[in-house]
Amino acid sequence: MANKGILLVNLGSPKSTEVKDVKEYLDEFLMDEKVIDYRWIFRALLVRGIILNTRPAKSAEAYKTVWTDEGSPLVVITEKIQKKLQKLVDVPVEIGMRYAQPSIEAGIQKLVDQGVTEIVLFPLYPQYAMSTTETVIEKAEEVRKKKFPTVKINYIQPFYDREIYINCLAESIKEKLPENFDALQFSYHGVPERHIYKTDPSNTCKIDDANCINSKIEAHNARCYRHQCYKTTETVIAKMGLPKEKTIVSFQSRLGKDKWIEPYTDETLETIPKKGIKNLAIVCPAFVSDCLETLEEISVEGKEQFLHGGGENFHYIPCLNDEDRWIEVVKTLCEEKLNEFYFV
Numbered sequence: 428m429a430n431k432g433i434l435l436v437n438l439g440s441p442k443s444t445e446v447k448d449v450k451e452y453l454d455e456f457l458m459d460e461k462v463i464d465y466r467w468i469f470r471a472l473l474v475r476g477i478i479l480n481t482r483p484a485k486s487a488e489a490y491k492t493v494w495t496d497e498g499s500p501l502v503v504i505t506e507k508i509q510k511k512l513q514k515l516v517d518v519p520v521e522i523g524m525r526y527a528q529p530s531i532e533a534g535i536q537k538l539v540d541q542g543v544t545e546i547v548l549f550p551l552y553p554q555y556a557m558s559t560t561e562t563v564i565e566k567a568e569e570v571r572k573k574k575f576p577t578v579k580i581n582y583i584q585p586f587y588d589r590e591i592y593i594n595c596l597a598e599s600i601k602e603k604l605p606e607n608f609d610a611l612q613f614s615y616h617g618v619p620e621r622h623i624y625k626t627d628p629s630n631t632c633k634i635d636d637a638n639c640i641n642s643k644i645e646a647h648n649a650r651c652y653r654h655q656c657y658k659t660t661e662t663v664i665a666k667m668g669l670p671k672e673k674t675i676v677s678f679q680s681r682l683g684k685d686k687w688i689e690p691y692t693d694e695t696l697e698t699i700p701k702k703g704i705k706n707l708a709i710v711c712p713a714f715v716s717d718c719l720e721t722l723e724e725i726s727v728e729g730k731e732q733f734l735h736g737g738g739e740n741f742h743y744i745p746c747l748n749d750e751d752r753w754i755e756v757v758k759t760l761c762e763e764k765l766n767e768f769y770f771v
């Protein structure tokens with residue numbers, strides 16, 4: 428009889444805020460060809476020849492502002508999710524990070540050491556992107572084939588369209604909204620436009636923005652990150668009963684000189700006060716756990732940009748983190764996949 432287990436996978440953080448550790452982390456992250464998708468030589472020239480000369484020091488300073496006594500918020504929160512989930516299920520639950528430690532390999536090893544032979548692996552990203560879900564699955568398969576060839580892994584797919592998740596997110600946002608706000612901004616992590624086009628076999632996403640965003644799920648947008656972000660917003664606000672006119676969608680955290688998907692969060696934050704939006708609530712639903720990109724880039728820098736542009740009140744809405752209602756969703760999605768093992 429097979430023994431089952433769960434591996435929760437998140438992005439990962441540097442092991443400390445020291446510049447050398449941030450550099451090592453950024454090297455592994457940005458040399459991933461699913462993140463910077465140039466041929467190896469051009470990727471190495473850009474990452475090792477340019478980005479790693481200056482960015483680690485800057486990022487280390489940013490990490491220092493969010494780091495806690497227990498470590499990086501992203502890793503600490505993922506551990507909290509693991510502990511809470513472990514109390515609700517009767518199979519072992521471990522965590523693995525796509526970059527840095529604890530690695531996906533270390534997570535699988537811990538499960539195998541407990542006798543597990545069938546793993547449900549949960550990439551903790553609501554929307555699909557080649558730089559997130561795809562690279563996690565590719566890495567896990569590489570590790571499995573090399574080190575654990577007899578272990579089976581069943582992957583949880585992006586869940587941006589699952590009713591249980593949408594209900595959970597809508598309730599969580601509603602509870603944290605201030606009484607008065609002029610708009611609710613949904614700021615998703617950005618990706619280069621090229622990544623969107625690469626996942627659209629028909630090229631529709633490139634030709635027609637509106638079609639990319641609005642159309643029903645078809646072959647061209649089944650794995651389209653931009654489409655999935657807009658759909659997340661649309662279904663959440665429908666659930667909340669919030670009019671579309673009171674919402675904004677934007678994309679944050681761009682890197683380098685490529686064109687990333689628009690509108691950009693930082694530019695939006697500077698300009699919306701001039702359009703009369705003085706009281707803003709903002710949420711970041713590409714992230715299930717708070718991290719550098721939410722706690723520093725949005726809560727601190729984003730707030731400054733908004734106030735600088737003439738805004739008056741900026742209200743950051745935290746991610747789902749280890750909220751009980753979210754842990755229930757994680758449990759349901761994991762249990763569905765655990766049960767599928769009976770049919771594969």
Ligand SMILES: C=CC1=C(C)c2cc3[nH]c(cc4nc(cc5[nH]c(cc1n2)c(C)c5CCC(=O)O)C(CCC(=O)O)=C4C)c(C)c3C=C
Pocket residue numbers: 438439440441453461462463482486499501552556558559616617618619680682713714717718719720
């Ligand atoms: C939520 C989904 C994410 C997507 C899509 C994504 C794409 C992506 N990211 C970079 C570059 C960087 N991202 C960084 C941090 C970071 N990114 C995500 C998530 C997504 N990235 C998270 C959760 C975090 C925070 C990690 C933490 O420790 O808290 C960073 C490092 C920080 C910094 O130096 O600013 C970089 C760099 C690219 C290039 C990309 C798509 C191509």
Ligand SMILES: [Fe+2]
Pocket residue numbers: 616680
């Ligand atoms: Fe990122």
Ligand SMILES: [Fe+2]
Pocket residue numbers: 623627631632638639640647648651652653654
């Ligand atoms: Fe699209």
